[in-house]
Amino acid sequence: MMVSQVYIRKWGLSLFFCLGILASAAAQEFRFTTNVSSTRVAQDEPFQIQFMLENAPNVSSFQPPALNDFEILQGPSQVQGQSIFNGQRSEYIALIYVLQPRRVGNFTLPGATARVDGKMVRSNPVTIEVVKGSPGAAQAPPPATVPGFPPRRSAPPGIGDEDVAEGILRKGEDVDAKLRKNIFLKVEVDKTSVYEGEQLTATYKLYTRLPTNSSVTRVPAFKGFSAKDIELPNPPQATTERLNGKLFKVFTIRKTLLFPLQSGTLELDPVEVDNQVRLVRLVQDNNRRNRPRDIFEDFFNDPGFRDPFNDPFFDDFFNRPEVTYEDVPYKIQSTPVKINVKPLPVDTRPISFNGAVGNFRMSASIDKKALTTDDALTLKVVISGQGNVNLLNGPKVDIPGSFEKYDPKITDNIEKNSNPLSGSRQFEFALMPLEAGQQTIPPVEFSYFDPLAKAYKTIRSQAFTVNVSPGKQTKRDQEDFSVDKNVLIPVRKTPQQWVKDAAFLLGSTWYWILLLIPLLALGAGILYRRRLNYRQNNADMLKHRYANKAALKRLELAARYLKEGKEHAFYEETSRAIWGYLSHKLHIPFADLNKQLVQDKLSSRQINGQNTHELFELLDNCEMALYAPAHSNDKMQGAYQQAVKVISQLEEELKTKKELI
Amino acid sequence: MSAIRYILLLSFVLLGYSALQAQQLSPQQRFERANRLYQQNQYTEAAGIYQQLINEGYSLPDLYFNAGNAYYKSNRTGMAVYNYEKALLINPENEAVIHNLALANQRVQGFTDELPLLFFQKWWIQWQHLHSPNGWTTGSLVLLWLLIAGILAYLLAERFQTRAVRIGLGVAGALCAIYFFMSVYTYSVAHSHDTGIVMSSGIKARAAPDQNGKDLFTLNEGMKVQVLDATQEFCKVQLADGKTGWVACEQVKRL
Numbered sequence: 001m002m003v004s005q006v007y008i009r010k011w012g013l014s015l016f017f018c019l020g021i022l023a024s025a026a027a028q029e030f031r032f033t034t035n036v037s038s039t040r041v042a043q044d045e046p047f048q049i050q051f052m053l054e055n056a057p058n059v060s061s062f063q064p065p066a067l068n069d070f071e072i073l074q075g076p077s078q079v080q081g082q083s084i085f086n087g088q089r090s091e092y093i094a095l096i097y098v099l100q101p102r103r104v105g106n107f108t109l110p111g112a113t114a115r116v117d118g119k120m121v122r123s124n125p126v127t128i129e130v131v132k133g134s135p136g137a138a139q140a141p142p143p144a145t146v147p148g149f150p151p152r153r154s155a156p157p158g159i160g161d162e163d164v165a166e167g168i169l170r171k172g173e174d175v176d177a178k179l180r181k182n183i184f185l186k187v188e189v190d191k192t193s194v195y196e197g198e199q200l201t202a203t204y205k206l207y208t209r210l211p212t213n214s215s216v217t218r219v220p221a222f223k224g225f226s227a228k229d230i231e232l233p234n235p236p237q238a239t240t241e242r243l244n245g246k247l248f249k250v251f252t253i254r255k256t257l258l259f260p261l262q263s264g265t266l267e268l269d270p271v272e273v274d275n276q277v278r279l280v281r282l283v284q285d286n287n288r289r290n291r292p293r294d295i296f297e298d299f300f301n302d303p304g305f306r307d308p309f310n311d312p313f314f315d316d317f318f319n320r321p322e323v324t325y326e327d328v329p330y331k332i333q334s335t336p337v338k339i340n341v342k343p344l345p346v347d348t349r350p351i352s353f354n355g356a357v358g359n360f361r362m363s364a365s366i367d368k369k370a371l372t373t374d375d376a377l378t379l380k381v382v383i384s385g386q387g388n389v390n391l392l393n394g395p396k397v398d399i400p401g402s403f404e405k406y407d408p409k410i411t412d413n414i415e416k417n418s419n420p421l422s423g424s425r426q427f428e429f430a431l432m433p434l435e436a437g438q439q440t441i442p443p444v445e446f447s448y449f450d451p452l453a454k455a456y457k458t459i460r461s462q463a464f465t466v467n468v469s470p471g472k473q474t475k476r477d478q479e480d481f482s483v484d485k486n487v488l489i490p491v492r493k494t495p496q497q498w499v500k501d502a503a504f505l506l507g508s509t510w511y512w513i514l515l516l517i518p519l520l521a522l523g524a525g526i527l528y529r530r531r532l533n534y535r536q537n538n539a540d541m542l543k544h545r546y547a548n549k550a551a552l553k554r555l556e557l558a559a560r561y562l563k564e565g566k567e568h569a570f571y572e573e574t575s576r577a578i579w580g581y582l583s584h585k586l587h588i589p590f591a592d593l594n595k596q597l598v599q600d601k602l603s604s605r606q607i608n609g610q611n612t613h614e615l616f617e618l619l620d621n622c623e624m625a626l627y628a629p630a631h632s633n634d635k636m637q638g639a640y641q642q643a644v645k646v647i648s649q650l651e652e653e654l655k656t657k658k659e660l661i
Numbered sequence: 662m663s664a665i666r667y668i669l670l671l672s673f674v675l676l677g678y679s680a681l682q683a684q685q686l687s688p689q690q691r692f693e694r695a696n697r698l699y700q701q702n703q704y705t706e707a708a709g710i711y712q713q714l715i716n717e718g719y720s721l722p723d724l725y726f727n728a729g730n731a732y733y734k735s736n737r738t739g740m741a742v743y744n745y746e747k748a749l750l751i752n753p754e755n756e757a758v759i760h761n762l763a764l765a766n767q768r769v770q771g772f773t774d775e776l777p778l779l780f781f782q783k784w785w786i787q788w789q790h791l792h793s794p795n796g797w798t799t800g801s802l803v804l805l806w807l808l809i810a811g812i813l814a815y816l817l818a819e820r821f822q823t824r825a826v827r828i829g830l831g832v833a834g835a836l837c838a839i840y841f842f843m844s845v846y847t848y849s850v851a852h853s854h855d856t857g858i859v860m861s862s863g864i865k866a867r868a869a870p871d872q873n874g875k876d877l878f879t880l881n882e883g884m885k886v887q888v889l890d891a892t893q894e895f896c897k898v899q900l901a902d903g904k905t906g907w908v909a910c911e912q913v914k915r916l
């Protein structure tokens with residue numbers, strides 16, 4: 001197939017008319033079509049639309065449709081040509097536009113109209129779907145592969161030709177304003193209102209139109225989030241993006257999947273980038289011509305070399321501006337982004353929920369159905385899906401007490417660079433059966449919050465039944481009687497004395513009765529003793545009371561002896577009467593009687609003086625008369641009188657003193 | 662119709678008879694059966710039988726010990742600790758119980774050991790366990806009878822009114838007082854129930870005795886607590902490290 005094309009850059013259809021007439025001779029099939037390079041384009045992505053009129057005999061007008069929703073980057077360019085295929089010649093005329101969408105949405109282009117042979121014809125309508133700009137889409141312009149953007153001499157072909165001119169600092173231009181306009185950072189988040197634990201994606205992008213050597217000096221910390229970075233190509237790949245009609249090179253600094261860990265308003269920290277922007281400054285140097293100069297050096301240093309004639313600051317060929325390179329440091333910071341994190345609903349929260357947010361599936365399995373107590377069982381729970389897989393906590397497993405449970409072994413299988421984060425996490429619980437018999441492991445339960453459905457969802461596995469037979473460990477238990485530090489001392493098997501707990505004696509009435517009996521006996525004993533004592537005391541009292549009488553009785557006997565003149569007998573009787581009286585009155589046993597004791601007793605009863613003196617004188621007299629008889633009747637008479645007097649006086653005194661005491 | 666009725670009746674009678682027979686097994690036989698179940702790793706069943714014996718009123722240190730072991734093996738740490746502590750209340754010197762209790766306490770989350778007792782505290786406890794509570798009571802009774810008999814003899818018979826008898830009576834009186842005091846003391850100790858074992862995990866101790874009190878700390882199964890105060894529903898407990906808080910009384914099984 002042979003195709004020849006002619007480009008015509010001007011409006012007008014004169015030539016195409018002539019050719020149309022020329023081509024009318026051939027009876028070829030007439031076609032009028034609309035072709036687009038892509039029906040699904042990103043915003044900021046240029047695409048081509050072509051209205052092709054084939055074998056039209058007599059074209060008098062050719063009207064493109066209204067292209068209000070698109071920006072015309074290029075065109076219309078008219079192409080016409082002819083092809084000879086299998087000896088058949090066909091002609092075509094085409095109108096070509098390069099368009100860029102202005103808005104997101106679906107747009108239907110009604111098709112171009114043309115008047116062919118006096119009749120109006122219309123090409124087929126085309127629907128174009130414009131989606132939000134995604135970097136790296138088809139038709140990407142050639143990337144700047146060198147990191148750090150060295151100042152470029154030559155422009156990349158195609159649409160990139162606008163940006164290099166910005167590297168030149170023209171006279172009178174403000175550096176700061178220029179930098180501000182041409183380099184900046186942008187943070188893009190896919191959602192600004194999420195649930196706790198729901199994923200959002202934050203992309204930090206550097207937009208530049210200037211050659212710059214940039215380094216990131218501060219990376220965001222993402223306080224309150226769990227962050228998972230998406231790996232970016234190294235060296236960084238630039239994409240282009242059109243912003244406000246200007247084309248920017250865009251570098252993705254960081255792309256992170258974020259999972260908020262708390263509710264409230266959280267802020268994404270700004271990122272800070274240090275730029276060394278290489279600017280070319282044009283300097284008017286008047287002495288230039290006086291200086292010898294290598295023409296080639298000049299040639300190569302000239303940034304305006306590419307298109308000197310278009311440079312508005314180009315004065316004349318011989319007065320070319322002197323240029324200097326200047327590295328301008330420029331620090332930029334992105335604006336912080338606020339994320340509103342909604343708390344998960346509390347009322348409907350299942351017990352087994354422990355923080356999973358997303359969309360998950362769960363499977364649980366055990367590796368054995370029958371085992372002995374010597375073996376171990378593995379309960380494997382795999383949770384897979386999309387969401388905060390990296391933050392998943394173990395599901396709720398109610399292992400019965402008849403199993404020893406160990407902490408689960410966790411294995412992650414997270415798809416690299418998946419967005420949203422997806423993958424699986426596997427929990428392997430090792431279980432040691434402790435008891436023989438039919439054991440049941442209750443269903444494993446796992447709950448998660450589905451942010452799309454705004455509801456909790458709970459998955460339950462089936463229950464597992466395990467047959468446990470006793471292992472050999474029993475035997476080891478039996479043989480091991482040594483006290484190992486971590487081994488349970490086995491049960492005691494010695495026969496026991498099966499006596500039920502006796503009630504506390506202290507609480508029983510019998511105890512208190514038995515306690516009371518001796519106390520009563522004691523009381524009785526004491527009473528009896530008292531009585532005995534009383535009786536004894538009474539006898540004493542009677543003796544005391546009749547002391548005087550007894551003395552007089554004794555003295556009566558003495559008086560008889562006196563009358564009879566029996567001197568010895570008289571004194572003996574008198575002495576005995578007095579001693580007897582004292583013995584009874586002062587409670588002194590007869591054997592212990594002596595003068596000293598009597599004196600002490602009397603003085604202790606405060607009976608002193610004349611009376612005592614007389615008493616002892618009388619006693620002395622009696623003793624004297626007993627051993628040296630005087631044979632005087634008068635003396636005997638006197639002694640008798642004295643004795644009566646002393647006894648009655650003592651009696652009186654003892655009475656009064658007793659009352660005093 | 663009547664045949665079915667007969668069969669039903671017969672089966673009921675048989676069932677009742679077998680149940681009766683199960684009841685008629687002697688405690689020793691049931692104890693041995695539980696021990697056998699324990700050897701066959703059927704710990705829950707074994708613990709059930711031990712518990713039944715305990716509930717019937719047999720409180721033997723070995724029974725508590727075996728029950729503690731069975732509970733320990735069936736992972737019911739709270740009940741295990743409770744039974745070991747019970748065994749220790751009866752015999753605080755039992756090495757095997759002390760050893761197994763230490764093992765059980767290793768399973769208790771957040772377990773804080775009690776301060777070791779000072780020498781005189783140990784002596785005091787040994788002294789308390791010189792006799793059983795009823796032993797002290799009986800002793801006091803016997804001594805009282807002897808004392809009273811002595812006093813009566815002293816009072817009523819002149820030949821007993823000697824110095825030796827007086828000293829003897831003084832000693833007997835002092836002993837009797839001591840025995841009586843100890844019997845009252847051990848009785849009060851046995852009836853105080855001021856320590857308890859926490860029976861389930863993750864219980865929040867609160868600052869006030871109601872459901873809305875501020876959470877202070879968490880109690881876990883098997884912790885030993887002192888019960889300081891109690892309302893109808895809530896008990897004020899103190900941990901070994903001195904923290905106090907209110908929990909629902911049913912969560913704490915008193916020793």
